[in-house]
Amino acid sequence: MFSGFMTNTWVVATVVAALAGVVGFFVVLRGSAFPAHAIPNGAFAGAAAANLLGLNALLGLGVFAVFAALGIGTLGRRGRHDVVTALALVLMLALGALFLSRSTEYEPAIYALLFGEVLGVSTTELLPVAFLAVVCIAAIVFMYRPLTLSSVVPEIAEARGVRSHRMEIAFLVVLAVATAMTVPVVGALLIFSLMIGPPAAARSFTDRPPVAIILSMAIALATVWAAIASSYASNWPIGFFVGTMSAFAYGIGRAWAAWRRSRRPATRL
Amino acid sequence: MHFIVEPGFFSSQPVHVALTIGGVVAVVSAAVGIFTVIRGQSFAGHTLTDVSTAGGSAAFLLGMNPLLGFIGLSLVGSGTMDLIGVQRVRGRDLATGIVLGASIGLAALFLYLDTTTRATTGATQQILFGSIFTLDPGEVPIVVAFSVISLVALAVIYRPLLLATMSPDIAAARGVRLRPVGLAFMLALAVSVGLSSLAIGSILSTALLIGPAAAALRLTKRIGAALITAVAIGVAATWVGVLLAYDSYYWGSSHNGYPVSFFIVALTFLIYLASGLPARRAATSAPAKRH
Numbered sequence: 001m002f003s004g005f006m007t008n009t010w011v012v013a014t015v016v017a018a019l020a021g022v023v024g025f026f027v028v029l030r031g032s033a034f035p036a037h038a039i040p041n042g043a044f045a046g047a048a049a050a051n052l053l054g055l056n057a058l059l060g061l062g063v064f065a066v067f068a069a070l071g072i073g074t075l076g077r078r079g080r081h082d083v084v085t086a087l088a089l090v091l092m093l094a095l096g097a098l099f100l101s102r103s104t105e106y107e108p109a110i111y112a113l114l115f116g117e118v119l120g121v122s123t124t125e126l127l128p129v130a131f132l133a134v135v136c137i138a139a140i141v142f143m144y145r146p147l148t149l150s151s152v153v154p155e156i157a158e159a160r161g162v163r164s165h166r167m168e169i170a171f172l173v174v175l176a177v178a179t180a181m182t183v184p185v186v187g188a189l190l191i192f193s194l195m196i197g198p199p200a201a202a203r204s205f206t207d208r209p210p211v212a213i214i215l216s217m218a219i220a221l222a223t224v225w226a227a228i229a230s231s232y233a234s235n236w237p238i239g240f241f242v243g244t245m246s247a248f249a250y251g252i253g254r255a256w257a258a259w260r261r262s263r264r265p266a267t268r269l
Numbered sequence: 270m271h272f273i274v275e276p277g278f279f280s281s282q283p284v285h286v287a288l289t290i291g292g293v294v295a296v297v298s299a300a301v302g303i304f305t306v307i308r309g310q311s312f313a314g315h316t317l318t319d320v321s322t323a324g325g326s327a328a329f330l331l332g333m334n335p336l337l338g339f340i341g342l343s344l345v346g347s348g349t350m351d352l353i354g355v356q357r358v359r360g361r362d363l364a365t366g367i368v369l370g371a372s373i374g375l376a377a378l379f380l381y382l383d384t385t386t387r388a389t390t391g392a393t394q395q396i397l398f399g400s401i402f403t404l405d406p407g408e409v410p411i412v413v414a415f416s417v418i419s420l421v422a423l424a425v426i427y428r429p430l431l432l433a434t435m436s437p438d439i440a441a442a443r444g445v446r447l448r449p450v451g452l453a454f455m456l457a458l459a460v461s462v463g464l465s466s467l468a469i470g471s472i473l474s475t476a477l478l479i480g481p482a483a484a485a486l487r488l489t490k491r492i493g494a495a496l497i498t499a500v501a502i503g504v505a506a507t508w509v510g511v512l513l514a515y516d517s518y519y520w521g522s523s524h525n526g527y528p529v530s531f532f533i534v535a536l537t538f539l540i541y542l543a544s545g546l547p548a549r550r551a552a553t554s555a556p557a558k559r560h
Contacts, residue, residue, distance in 0.1 A: 243374015
């Protein structure tokens, strides 16, 4: 399990999980679960396009994910936000289906892009992934205060001069970059689980954002490590383990919150 | 005529089946979609499509009819979401997300087992992206039966559902029980999602659910008119999509047709974008009347 060909997998998965824990905290805080689901699927279309044109997959992933983020951000300003997200999502998926139907690679390629491929990480993929992860974390640190403020109390943020729509676009772009690099490893559909389950669980344990972010990273790391180990041992897809373990972590968080409430009913908000 | 419809379109049995099932499914999806859009449940609707992916792949694994898997697990998923609270706006984003994540995980497992244990190729492709031209004519009565059930359920709860959607407080005051009405709607939604998963594939069925309804609601504010418009848009997009996919076989020399789902989704999206134009023109020509 820790032999040579698995080293890259462990390194990439650790970077991915740490990043998903941080970005996911804001996804949960802002209630952006639907865009967080839609953007990786846009990246799926990008990977399919890059595959068809013979370009670098990461380039296709990045361009399409950012494109999806900007589309959702700008169109969502006018119409109903969830409707726009849903339509952008299916358009991207349809493009992905189209590109895949044009290329010769078929079933295994689709499956790996959607549900992840643990063993497929090469050494040349490590550097760009690490670089983009640092960029994303730096962006989050840079926007930390206004982003938190506009997520929790948008009115006060507006009054203090934070442009909430610009904040939304900036956050969606960070989300897009973060998902673009994670899609080849855990798959378009499963990066989403990693961005929802662990942060949601972390938020039931603590109300303080910095503590919750660190806890969210820790839960995401534990989930990914356990998922790789289980996937390696059972030969079942990593996606299954990431998905169910994330939901399980959330279940534990909910149970903990309910138990705490029942113990101290007076301090309930 | 020859340029628009390639030869053999009207005499081909797969085309008849595709047009029939596609049309019926488009009607149900558009009608249910109107309420999904007004109630702000697009995310829930989309989640059910991924739940039905897990159902479809499980049915494939067990050698059952995929439609039963699509609809069966979709019903279970809608019940679960109702249980953990999709009816409350606060927290429903999260509850939906958790169900979505878990169901994708299950789908990953079932699809993996489909491809490894049953030695069948094409399961992933068929379940995720649909294959309307390869449907068995024997499916038609089953699809029609489920569609009728879904539409009748919607007609029965139409008035209380509309009231509960527009103003929950007034509905509650008039004695409408919000929870059962909401649950009944979720079940109708589950059936419609299962049906459209069969037609255009589970991860694209959101297009038929949300697209026509959202476009219709941008064109008219009257609910009856919006219902009829949405049904017309949905059926038109599906039929034109089937026609284009059929024709695409003759484009170029490779005889490698384009997927039907792509055409249906792309047409739906274009109609949605175009539906914003009349409102925008009205807004720019009479700026004083805004707000």
